Structure formats: structure tokens, C-alpha cells
Amino acid sequence: MKVLAALSGGVDSAVAAARAVDAGHEVTAVHLALSRNPQSHRTGARGCCTIEDSNDAFRAADMLGAPFYVWDMSAEFQEKVIADFIHEYSEGRTPNPCLRCNESIKFEAVLERAMNLGFDAVCTGHYAQVFDGPNGRELHRAIDPTKDQSYVLGVLTAEQISHSIFPLGNSTKVEVRAEAEARGILVAQKPDSHDICFIPDGDTAGWLSRQIETVPGDVIDAETGNKVGTHPGAQAFTVGQRRGLALGNPTGDGARRYVVDVDVKKNTVLVGPPMLLDINVIEGINPRWSGPLPLTGQRIHVQVRAHGDALPARVELTDDGIRVVLDDYLRGVAAGQAAVLYDDTRVIGSATISRSRRMENA
């Protein structure tokens, strides 16, 4: 197959591309320039597109003997990922930009361009597996549970999965690093990237405060309705958050209080004891299906965070998405995050969490 390998400049995508070459594919490498500084026509920006990353990707492609190009996806990334990230926060939700990037950049804009240019598939260094199943190609968890990235791929449609290659899904990170060393890939010991790539210093709240106009508002006790403090702007708060509340007057019992709700319209942050965060019903919109739709009432597992547990639940299809009823209570679910549904290791699909609540006798 003619395969387009996306090289980030990191170790995973380099080894993935090397394995695609070994598998006999005709591999062309691209580095995606996702962010850049518009003031300088000559300088790549920070975070997603540093010159070092681009050079590392170039050197990895050299090692593989693959032609290498840089694709400028910065306009798409700005619109579909960064602007969406800001918009979601400004609405009081907590988005996952990596998911959005996979959904609209890597496996949408890039895949589409690749297919039009004559490629058969896109190869990335994500830890996930694709198998042939009775209903076509299926997306499954990687064998390394600490690295499994099927959650951030939960937005891929069946069509996108059928044109995706994830050569690392059957390996552990330790194996991949060792293989990179053995192959002489220079970035073998480069640290993993963790944070949001366009906020390289990791200070999401500080970054957001420069993007969203915030006004100080009240912190309200969810149980009594009393004002218990002030906050610099509701948008920067996430349900489940405990740090950064700076409440002057502690509760009578000294118990810690958490953000239990964020109301951007009223500019209020509601706080309360952790018990108020315990929910067992999750509603999701904008569903994306990786294969056949689940049946209403079907037993599934749901994951609501990139490295969260898979929780037993049953799913119901609704007019605009899904409702998931958990077997047990779950603490602190933020709207905007993705709920990814699994059938054992297989990804069924995902939805964006619009609301979560507590239902007795669910």
C-alpha cells in the first residue's frame, strides 16, 4: 500500500513508520505543522511545530529512506482545535483537544488530502490496534494498558479506521523505545509529550485567561446557596477541580470542597462536598461510531478520561446522542469531555458529554 506516515518528531511515530516500511508499504513521511507564529514568516512556533521536532522528524524519515515533507495544517488546527478549545471553555465545558485533533485534523483533513493524493492509508504512532471483524475493520485497545490511546481515537468513523494503520498497538512503550534504539532512531530517548501541545508551559488557566475575557464572579456553596468566595472568571474552572478555589472561609467540618458546577451565563462557580460530584447517568451528543451502532440497553464499558477506568454500564440511544447509565457512581465528570464506549477491547464509538447527573435507583 501507499502509506502516508505522520511523523511528529517523537519516538512513537518514527517506530510506527519504520514498521510500516518493514511491512512492505511504500511509505512517504509528513510532519504536520500545526501551530506557528504569524508575526514571523520564517520561524516555526512553539509547541506543536518546533523546528527541532520538524528536524527530528526529517532525520527519522532519512533513516527510513522515506521522502519527507511538511504539511501546513495550522489554519485547520487553529479553527478546528484551538478555536474550539477556547469556545468550549468559554461555554463552561472542558474539551479534549487531542480528540478534536484526531477527529478533524489527523484522520480528517490529513487523511482526506492523502487519499486525494493517491495514498491508501495514514500511519501514526498511536497505541491502538485495528483488526478485521465481521462488520469490517475494528478499532481495539492497545496491549499496553498504560499507553493505550484508543480513547483519543474513539472519534474515528469506520471509514477512517479502515484507512488507518497503528503499528504500535501490539507493543509496550518499553519495547518501542528499545526498538528505536536498535534501529538507531536518534529520538529514542526523547521524553513523551503529555501536555496540550499548543500550551507548552502547561498553564492552561493562564493561557485561557489571555484568550477569553473573564470577569470575577461569585463562588457559591451548592448546598446553602451562600456566597463563599470570589473567582477570577468561571470559564477557567472544571467540574471536579479542588485546587485554585482560594476559599477564605473553610467549611464548618473542615471538609474539602470541590467545583460541582460551573455556570458561565451567571458567572458562578458552585462548590460542595465531593458527594455532590457522584453521578451515574451521562448524556452525550455528537456521537461518532467506529462500527455498527450499539443496541439500546446493551451492556458496555464506558471511559470518560484519557487514562480513566473502563466502567461497566448500559447504553441507550437518544434523539441527539446517547445516555449511559453506570452500574456504580462516578465522581467528577466534566461536560465537554468524551465518553468512549467499549465492547471488551473494541471501541464502539464516542459522544461528547453534555450533561451528567445523579439518578437514584438507576
Place this chain on the structure above:
Amino acid sequence: MFPVAVAAMSELLSDPGNPSSLHAAGRRARRLVEESREQTARALGARPTEVIFTAGGTEANNIALKGLAWAQRNSDPKRNRLVISSVEHHAVLDPIQWLVDDDGFEVTWIAAQADGTITPEALQVALGENSSDVALVSVMLANNEVGTINDIAALTAVIRGLGINFHTDAVQAPMWLEVNFAELGVCAMSVSGHKFGGPHGVGALVMSRDCKATPLIHGGGQERDLRSGTLDTPGIVGFATALTNAVENREQIVARVRSLSADLIARVLEIAPDANFNGSTTHRLANNAHFSFPGALGDSLLMLLDAQGVECSVGSACSAGVPQPSHVLLAMGADADLARCTLRFSLGHTSTKADVDALIEALPSALDRARRAGVPRAKIGVSA
């Protein structure tokens, strides 16, 4: 590289002589450098003392632009305006931008015609009513992207007697055009070896003795104190040999390459009748064919043609390798989308009809696929 230049250069690579040394090996090297200087001067219509060897065109441009701007401002502090063509190579644009951003100069960009030409009228407009604040004018002799040739003598006539320094980046020229430094009337001119069959990393700044420049590089005081550093004797000999060879064979090389490029242009336009042929039809480098293909991104085409063994260029890329919309096309009035749909086919002295045939064979399917992949939206501001 021309084989004669390879031979002349490689013969010297094992010779350790430093032209600045006083012993026999040093004298031998110095003689070779000075002979090369004389050859270079002869080939470019200059005096030997006007030739300053550098490590390439970018270095020559930096030494000239910064050095002349600084010296002018030092002698007359109100001369702090730079008047620069808007279609220059980054090796001029970026030193100028640095002088503006970090060194207190101002810049006026000279507007280009739709074919990329800088006219005396446009220079006059950029100079304005009062040019007593202007330190430096820089206009390239021939454009690296679209191949348009400027009438530098007509441009220098505009500033004669005004006390303004004129620099021209002539890197694209010597292979294809007669270049006569004295007749151009410029104060400084940059050339680079790799553009006329010489080695990479060797260039020259030709600078009139009447022009004062403040040195950028300090050290042993070589090259009129303007380019300190041990001279690269083999590289300089390779440079001068290639330049001499290019000049001696220019007529024949140009005639052959001009007919190849005429064939290429006609056949490309036959395949893509909607393509824009960019640049001047009359005042253009013989080896340059530059097109915009509406609806087909330049870097898509480059990638597809590269896979077929056809090597061509888009405008330019940033240090991270991101293809940029061509600032040259933008300055020529093209819209932002079209400026990203450009491709340059440069022929060299070794190009053959078979090379043109290979391109013509690969182009239709590449165009088809590139058009299918389309043109993503033009850049929008990124605040991250």
C-alpha cells in the same frame, strides 16, 4: 558543478596553504586566491580590489546591507531609511527586517509590477519627495522565483548624486546574463558560486572602493577588513574557475537552455491551459519557468512530481519546513490562494530534452491528483 571547477578545486583540497601565511605554501595559496580574484573581476566587469570573497550569497548580502546601512548612518544620523524591493530573496528581506526590528532603521518597500519588475518610477515613488533620509537601496538583478530581470543601470540612474548606496543581489545572474559591475552603477553586488556551476558555500561581494561599509565580522582583517576569516583557497579557485567557464560558454549554454525552457513552457501550457505563466515574457532568465496552477497546491504538486523523479520548487519554506505562500507572487498582486499554487521549474546547464519530457509525462496525473486534494483555506491569524 562544472567538471573543470571540480578538478581545479579537488586538486587543492590536500594543499594546506593559508593565503595569510608568509611561508612558501602560504604564498602559493595567496597567489591562487589573487588570480581567482582577478578572474572574478574580469568575469563581472569589476576591478580585482573590488572583489571580496565570502561564504556564499547570504553572507555577501548581510555584509553589504548591514555594513552599508551602518556606515551611512554613522556618517549622517538622519539617513536611517532603507528602500528595498518587495520581491527580494529572504537573504535580503531578512537582514533588512532585522535592521528594522532590532536596529532602529525604517524601511520603504518598492512596489513590483505584475510581472515582478521594479521600475525606476516605482523606485522614485518609494524614495519620495525627500530622499535625504535614505541610507540604502537594494534591488535584485534577477528574481530567484519568477526569473524577472531588472534594468539595474536605469535604477541606479535615479539615485545618482543623492548620496545613497545601491546594492544589488545578482546571485541568479552570472550564469545567464552578462554582468558588468561598472556599468550597473551599483555600490555593491552579491554573487554565489553554486548558481553558476561552482561550489556551494563560496560567494563574493563586489564592492566599489568608494563605498564605505562597517564590518560585520571581526578577526584577522582579511578581504578589506570586511570578511575576516581564513580564506577557503580551494573553494575560491573552484568559484573563479566555474565563473570563468560560465562566462566563456554562456552564449552557447543560454541558447540551448532557452530553447529547452521555451519547449517546457509551451508544453506545460498545453497540458494546463488555465495555468498562469508568471513573470516577464521578455526580460527573464533563460532557465526559469514559473507557473501558478489554480486549484492545485504547489506543495502537493511538488510531492507528486518528486515521487516521479521530477524535482521542482515551491516559493520557499520556513526553518521548520513549512511551505509559505510566495511573497514574490503576493507582491506581484496574486491573491493568497494563487500564491500557494505556484511551482518553479529551473533548468540547469546539464538539463536535457529528456528531463523536459519526463516532467511533461508526469505533470497531467500530478495536476489531477493535486486538484482533487484542493487548496485548504489561506492562513488565518494564529494566536497560540
